[in-house]
Amino acid sequence: MPLSYCHLVIPIIMGLPFSSTPHQQAALHHYAADTSRQPDMEQVFTLVSDPPHFPGGDSALQNYLDKNLRIPKAAVAAKVAGTVYVQFVVDKKGNLLYPNVSGPYKGYGLEEEAVRVVSSMPRWEPGKEKGKALNVKCDLPVTFTLPQPKK
Template sequence: MIRIFICTLFTFSSLLLFSQEIEVVNGSDEGEEVPFAIIEDVPTFPGCEELEKHLQKNCFQTKILKHVVKNFDANLANELGLPSGKTRIVVMFTIASEGVVTDIRARGAHERLELEGIRVINALPKMKPGKLKGRPVNVKYTLPITLLVEKTTKNEETKEEVINKN
């Protein structure tokens, strides 16, 4: 059985954030991308709208965490035959100035884990966009997901072994 270790999920996420990138379009900053760690007004996850500004960042991160824990197929790591211990997937995405999740990318120990991370993030709901100087901007976010792959004992059989016996 795999347990998702999320305690460090958000603690170190600011260390993995990309530096600020600004794309200037016809003298405006419509394509501006701002890292989550330095955004003035964070994107607002549904259910966090009524909170004070200083509490919305924590609410956003908590809601993302709950979404990942609920929707990520944690058993996938065991099914892939990965060595026991911790394995990590890093999912990077942008919350666009329209409030939708775009530009989802993942890095991990196995391509199927990366695809699972992308699938879960792609299922996030539309949000109220983040703002900089009162204007909606694209917000870059990096989400590390840590899984624990447990050793299987001799008494436990894999799905393939059960199928092959029948």
Template sequence: MKATTFLCLLGIVFLVPSVRTVAQSNSKLVYTVVEQQPEFPGGKAALSRYLAETIRFPSSLMRKNYNTGFVSAKFIIEKDGSVRDVRITTKPLDKKAQKGMQDFMTTIITAVEQMPRWQPGEVKGQPVAVFYTLPIEVNVQ
């Protein structure tokens, strides 16, 4: 039986009609809402391809047909387009799948950290650091 893994983007960022929402991180201003969203080189389709080619779903989870549920990568895209402070959120981990999920989360972090530079977000035409949430869906078929 051959299993194939598909990674899909659910949506990139939720837009709110304000530009004043910010978070403080390492004494640098990081926006959560901007006028111009950051963009992966080549757009959403290129980002989907990059993730599908880079992120590997652990075979231990594939054999168990494990449903990862909601998984998202949260990170900051700097003014220069580089990525930092990558964190992964998931549903509570099942003890049987904990090792496989840890491997999966490590793979996601590595893929995000190695992304090419993004086109940074902008406020008033100036590049700014932006907190970004990237939902990831896994379909094992």
């Protein structure tokens, strides 16, 4: 069974892009300002019977992250790694909108890199309820590991 990155049962009314700290808002401003990607929606759901998923499933998602995710040099120098949680909406057409970081701030460029990689993903298969595509909020853990020292 594929992993689900969408949670809870409560639909929410879409207002502003998800926000956190002023630093994160400034770093992500250009994503929220892209009006060509604004969804045609009033409600965003957090749980549907058929959740959104990356094309090809979880193994394809992991391959995409392995190929495209780069740990920032500042994080390597500071020996900072860990998991960054990126929230986003998968709209009815499978577009990923409003990427934003949730959870504790790690710094050293990890949040910006996680959002960059999520923002560059291909369209997902949209979430559905009773066969109807819906706008669904998702949380994706993006894990950064430090490179192993050469022996």
